[in-house]
Each structure stands twice: as C-alpha cells, then as structure tokens.
Amino acid sequence: MKWATLDKEPCSVARTVAVIGDRWTLLILRDCFLRVRRFEAFQTRLGITRHLLADRLRKLVAFGVLERVAYQDSPKRYEYVLTERGLALHPVLMSIVHWGDVHMSDARGRPMLHEHKSCGHVFDPVMTCSVCGGRISARDVLTHDGPGLIRRAPRARRTPSSS
Amino acid sequence: MKWATLDKEPCSVARTVAVIGDRWTLLILRDCFLRVRRFEAFQTRLGITRHLLADRLRKLVAFGVLERVAYQDSPKRYEYVLTERGLALHPVLMSIVHWGDVHMSDARGRPMLHEHKSCGHVFDPVMTCSVCGGRISARDVLTHDGPGLIRRAPRARRTPSSS
DNA sequence: ATTGACAGTTCTAAAAAAGAACTTTAGCGT
DNA sequence: ACGCTAAAGTTCTTTTTTAGAACTGTCAAT
Known part of the structure; x- marks a missing residue:
C-alpha cells in the first residue's frame, strides 16, 4: 500500500486515512472545530513546525476539507475555515473525543464537555442506526461487499492438488 | 507538543491520537474489525513492513486496545484480538468509513455495506445526543471546559500599559 | 534432508519531521 | 526616516522514522 495512492484504494477507511490519518492533521482539525483559523494560531497552540x-x-485545502480565505489585502493574509466537507468530519472528531473521555481520562475527569444546543444538555455522542434508530455496537454489525469494491486477485497458492 | 507525552495532554483528542493517530494504526484497526488476527495476515493484506x-x-497491546493471545504452543504463536477497549473504537472506525463513503467514493459507489444485525437493514451510522436522542451536527454543539482541563498559563503579552 | 509456515528481528538506504533562521509586506510609535 | 512588531510563509541543516530486503528460530510435512 502506497501513501500517494491511498485515496484511490477500494476502502473508505483507507481513503479517509489518506486525508486525516496523520497525527498533526487530526490535531489541526480539532483546533479548526474550536474555531482556530490562522497560521500563527495553529502554530502557537500546537507547537508544530511551520514547515x-x-x-x-x-493538503487539507487540496482535499476540500478547509478553504483558504483572504481576510485582508495588502498584505494578503489568509485564514483556514472548515468547508461543508470539513464540517462533515465532526462525527469522527466527536467519536475520537468520546473514546478519549472514557478510556484515557485521569482522576480529574474529562477535559472538555459538549453541550447539545438544541436540547441544552451536556451529552455523549451515541452511534445509532439510520434505519431503526437503535444503538450500534461492534458486535451488532455485519459487513458486506458493496458496489465500489474491487477485489484484488487472490495470490496463487500451492495446494496439494496443484502442480 | 511532543509525541512521547501526547497521551498525557489535557485533551481527549490528543490522548486518542496518541493511540490511533497514525496511518498504519488505523488500517491495522480496520483489519482487526474485519477479524484479521495474525501477523502474517496483517502484513500480507497491508503491505506494511514487518518492522x-x-x-x-x-503499542496497541501496550495501550490495551489489542490483546496478544497464544493460539498454539510449540512453537508458541500469538494472535492479536480486540479488547473491550478496542471494540469501543468501533464508532471511530464507523464514522471514518462513513465520511469516506460519502466524500471519497467514486462512481461505483461505496466499497462496503454495513448491516445492523438487530434490525436486518443496511444502514448509515448517525451521531445522536445521549440526552435527547436528536441528531448531532457540528453547528449544534457548544464546548465547555471540563474538570480535567488544565489551562496553560497564557503567554505574557506586551500591552500599551505594561512596561 | 529439504522445504515451508509463522512471528518476528536486524540491517542499510531513503523519506519525513524537528528546529531554527530567514523573507516579504505593511502598520505603529518616535 | 528608523526600528519594532505582526502574519504567513520559505529555506536550511540535523535528527528521527519509515521502507525494503534479508535473516533467525521453531516446528510440521514431504
């Protein structure tokens, strides 16, 4: 598997990993959802090298997750804002946060709380089924081939009956 | 921010990224959820270097996401199975898959379909609120400091009134 | 006696990331 | 006019990771 063509793999995990499967990228996206927009702000908050x-x-702009928008002329200065495509990554970030909340918190408890504006309560994200609305768990899901799957030819195998 | 101490940051995204925020790790976990268990199988499927x-x-074993279980003696052979903690990453993988399905699919459509065993239908994962059950979207969430947050002292700032 | 499976380890070369300094355009204070 | 600061990068060198391939040890089957 080559990184350069990962976004062309017949697998949605691989394709998404091509976009966000990188330590820094996930942290940058976290900050985007916290409304950080500027180069200097990301750099200071994260301690990432400017390069x-x-x-x-x-890359995030190239993949359509962020948009580079001028916020002043002379000198031209740009900031980075989430596109619709980027906002659609919200469930990914929320499920990552929730796993961390539950499995990586220390005695102090979770670092951040999330409020659902429309109901006004602090909540946990719950994965549900788009058809029946029931909770989804790992053991309750079956995987099938979809139309976009291209099966690679299985590797030739020496069997007792083959030459 | 240093990778070695990322799992101690006062942020659940950073802590989770310390565990899964790596291209290969996410692909390995995908395979784990597809019931791949053995070293050779991972290596062949992914083309990752054995090293x-x-x-x-x-690392996944150290973080309690996988368990290394002997499946035979003489010679001792081990396989890697998801722990409860690992299974709890299912929503992360599902939301990654779903974003890829929606935003990275080509004309053929999605590579894999998921069936909800208990209702029998192919479904999409939907993030909902644990309190009201409503759908969660990026614009509908407010973030607050939680008990586990440690704010870093803000950097000294030269202001007109300061020396 | 040889071959092959499996779960790794050990090398070297190539690629990526860290760390620090430098660039460009312009506003502000004196 | 002069120096200072800010923002959004770029450029450079050093260090760390990763790729790629070969090798190891234990056993079973031919």
Whole structure:
C-alpha cells in the first residue's frame, strides 16, 4: 500500500486515512472545530513546525476539507475555515473525543464537555442506526461487499492438488 | 507538543491520537474489525513492513486496545484480538468509513455495506445526543471546559500599559 | 534432508519531521 | 526616516522514522 495512492484504494477507511490519518492533521482539525483559523494560531497552540503546518494545511485545502480565505489585502493574509466537507468530519472528531473521555481520562475527569444546543444538555455522542434508530455496537454489525469494491486477485497458492 | 507525552495532554483528542493517530494504526484497526488476527495476515493484506507492524502491534497491546493471545504452543504463536477497549473504537472506525463513503467514493459507489444485525437493514451510522436522542451536527454543539482541563498559563503579552 | 509456515528481528538506504533562521509586506510609535 | 512588531510563509541543516530486503528460530510435512 502506497501513501500517494491511498485515496484511490477500494476502502473508505483507507481513503479517509489518506486525508486525516496523520497525527498533526487530526490535531489541526480539532483546533479548526474550536474555531482556530490562522497560521500563527495553529502554530502557537500546537507547537508544530511551520514547515509541516504549511504542508498539512495545503493538503487539507487540496482535499476540500478547509478553504483558504483572504481576510485582508495588502498584505494578503489568509485564514483556514472548515468547508461543508470539513464540517462533515465532526462525527469522527466527536467519536475520537468520546473514546478519549472514557478510556484515557485521569482522576480529574474529562477535559472538555459538549453541550447539545438544541436540547441544552451536556451529552455523549451515541452511534445509532439510520434505519431503526437503535444503538450500534461492534458486535451488532455485519459487513458486506458493496458496489465500489474491487477485489484484488487472490495470490496463487500451492495446494496439494496443484502442480 | 511532543509525541512521547501526547497521551498525557489535557485533551481527549490528543490522548486518542496518541493511540490511533497514525496511518498504519488505523488500517491495522480496520483489519482487526474485519477479524484479521495474525501477523502474517496483517502484513500480507497491508503491505506494511514487518518492522513497523511489530512496533504498531506492540503499542496497541501496550495501550490495551489489542490483546496478544497464544493460539498454539510449540512453537508458541500469538494472535492479536480486540479488547473491550478496542471494540469501543468501533464508532471511530464507523464514522471514518462513513465520511469516506460519502466524500471519497467514486462512481461505483461505496466499497462496503454495513448491516445492523438487530434490525436486518443496511444502514448509515448517525451521531445522536445521549440526552435527547436528536441528531448531532457540528453547528449544534457548544464546548465547555471540563474538570480535567488544565489551562496553560497564557503567554505574557506586551500591552500599551505594561512596561 | 529439504522445504515451508509463522512471528518476528536486524540491517542499510531513503523519506519525513524537528528546529531554527530567514523573507516579504505593511502598520505603529518616535 | 528608523526600528519594532505582526502574519504567513520559505529555506536550511540535523535528527528521527519509515521502507525494503534479508535473516533467525521453531516446528510440521514431504
């Protein structure tokens, strides 16, 4: 598997990993959801090298997750804002946060709380089924081939009956 | 921010990224959920170097996501199975898959379909609120400091009134 | 006696990331 | 006019990771 063509693999995990499967990228996206928008702000908050930050932002823009928007002329200055495509990553970030809350918190408890504006309560994200609305758990899901799957030819195998 | 201490940051994203925020690790976990268990199987399916695979599996075991279980003696052979903690990563993988399905699929459609055993239908994962059951979207969430947050002292700032 | 499976380890070369300094355009204070 | 600061990068060198391939040890089967 090559990184350069990972986004062309017949697997949605691989394709998404091509976009966000990188330590810095996930932390940059976290900050985007916290409304951080500017190069300097990302750099200061994360302690990422400027070189890498520029590279990651370029890639996120190329994948349509962020948009580079001028916020002033002379000198031209740009900031990075989540596109619809980027906002659609919210469930990914929320499920990552929730796993960390439950499995990596120390005695103090969780670092952040999330309030559901429309109901006004602090909540946990729950994965549910789009059809029946029931809770989804790992043991309750079956995987099938979909139309976009291209099966690679299985490797030739020497069997007792083959030459 | 240093990788070695990322799992101690006062942020659940950072802590989770310390465990899974790596291209190979996410692909390894995908395979784990597809019931791949053995070193050779991971290596063949992913094309990862054996060195890195050994390293990533060791780390996942250290973080309690996988368990290394002997499946035969003489010679001792081990396989890697998801723990409860690992199974709890299911929503993370499902939301990653779903984003890829929606935003990275080509004309053929999605590579895999998921069936909800208990209702029998192919479904999409939907993030909902644990309190009201309503759908969660990025624009509908407010973030607050939690008990586990440690704010870093803000950097000294030269202001007109300061010396 | 040889071959092959499996779960790794051990090398070297190539690629990526860290760390620090430098660039460019412009506003502000004196 | 002069120096200072800010923002958004780029450029450079050093260090760390990763890729790629070969090798090891234990056993079973041919």
